Amino acid sequence: MNLKSPRHPFISAGIRWLILLSLCAVGLQVFFIARIVMMRYVDPASTAFQRSEVWGISHRHNDLKWSQRWVSMSKFPNHIQRAVIASEDDVFASHTGVQWEALERAWNKNARAQARAQVKNQTPKVVGGSTITQQLAKNLFLSGERTFFRKTQELILTLVLEQCLSKQRILEIYLNSVEWGEGVFGVEAASRHYFGRSVAQLSAWQAARLAVMLPRPKYYEKLSRSPYLNERATVILARMPMVTLP
Numbered sequence: 001m002n003l004k005s006p007r008h009p010f011i012s013a014g015i016r017w018l019i020l021l022s023l024c025a026v027g028l029q030v031f032f033i034a035r036i037v038m039m040r041y042v043d044p045a046s047t048a049f050q051r052s053e054v055w056g057i058s059h060r061h062n063d064l065k066w067s068q069r070w071v072s073m074s075k076f077p078n079h080i081q082r083a084v085i086a087s088e089d090d091v092f093a094s095h096t097g098v099q100w101e102a103l104e105r106a107w108n109k110n111a112r113a114q115a116r117a118q119v120k121n122q123t124p125k126v127v128g129g130s131t132i133t134q135q136l137a138k139n140l141f142l143s144g145e146r147t148f149f150r151k152t153q154e155l156i157l158t159l160v161l162e163q164c165l166s167k168q169r170i171l172e173i174y175l176n177s178v179e180w181g182e183g184v185f186g187v188e189a190a191s192r193h194y195f196g197r198s199v200a201q202l203s204a205w206q207a208a209r210l211a212v213m214l215p216r217p218k219y220y221e222k223l224s225r226s227p228y229l230n231e232r233a234t235v236i237l238a239r240m241p242m243v244t245l246p
Contacts, residue, residue: 032141032157036164039173043070047177049139050185057183065183069192071199073172079204080187081171082240083211087232089132090239092171093246097133097162098155134158136174167246180213181221194224208236 050068057065085092091099130138137157142150161170180190187210191199195206202210212232213220220229 029156033160033164035141036157036160040165040169044140044173044177047139048141048143049179050177052143053179054183066185067183067189067193068176068185069188070176070186071188073168075200076172076175076187077200077202077207078245079240080175080199080202080207080210081245082243083204083207083236084175084187084214085132085171085243085245086236086239087208087211088135088214090243092132093167093244095131097131097158099131131158132174133161133170135178136170137161139177139179140173171246178214180210180217182218184217184221204240205233205237208240209233211236 050066054064054066089095089099134154137154138144141157142154165173176186176188178187179185180187181193184190184193188199190210190213191197191202191206194210195202209229212229220226223229
């Protein structure tokens with residue numbers, strides 16, 4: 001007489017799916033880590049964010065609009081590095097990838113903005129607390145969704161980037177791939193687009209002005225005469241001598 005209770009087919013199938021999903025998740029992380037390790041030696045041809053933006057631009061304008069020129073770190077003048085760090089992540093050289101206090105402040109500020117926007121039936125103005133490394137992690141591999149899963153993946157990739165690449169390499173990839181306008185990626189393309197010269201020829205004030213565009217590049221591209229840009233650039237210019245380069 002068989003006293004064993006029969007397996008429930010749904011439980012067995014559920015376990016198999018859980019194992020499969022776990023293996024896929026591990027495989028994805030291994031893929032990301034391998035890509036990051038390769039970036040020690042090979043410049044990324046494009047980022048997930050760039051591909052998404054270019055696809056959207058090509059469908060809106062029926063034309064492929066892409067401007068990007070890779071420049072090695074040795075060709076960057078110090079003031080473009082100082083300007084971007086002063087504007088985007090003033091302790092970039094010393095943090096381990098994430099500024100938890102800045103994230104918490106941004107979270108609380110966004111929660112208050114969300115509450116006010118719901119009362120007024122408006123779209124909230126969202127602020128970020130991301131470091132340069134976090135921004136690079138998101139641009140390289142992830143979508144623009146604001147979900148818990150995406151943010152968790154961003155934090156994992158940030159820590160991997162900090163472990164596998166030097167600060168100089170992280171900054172080099174960031175400066176060569178970040179968006180500076182519609183279809184304009186990287187500081188060399190931005191320098192030629194806005195000032196008609198190579199990044200190596202930028203003045204310190206021009207570098208500061210480019211840096212302050214980074215949070216909303218496509219917005220400021222259309223408002224090049226915005227008084228805010230000049231005022232903020234003056235503030236960043238004053239801060240640049242105090243920046244520690246990696």
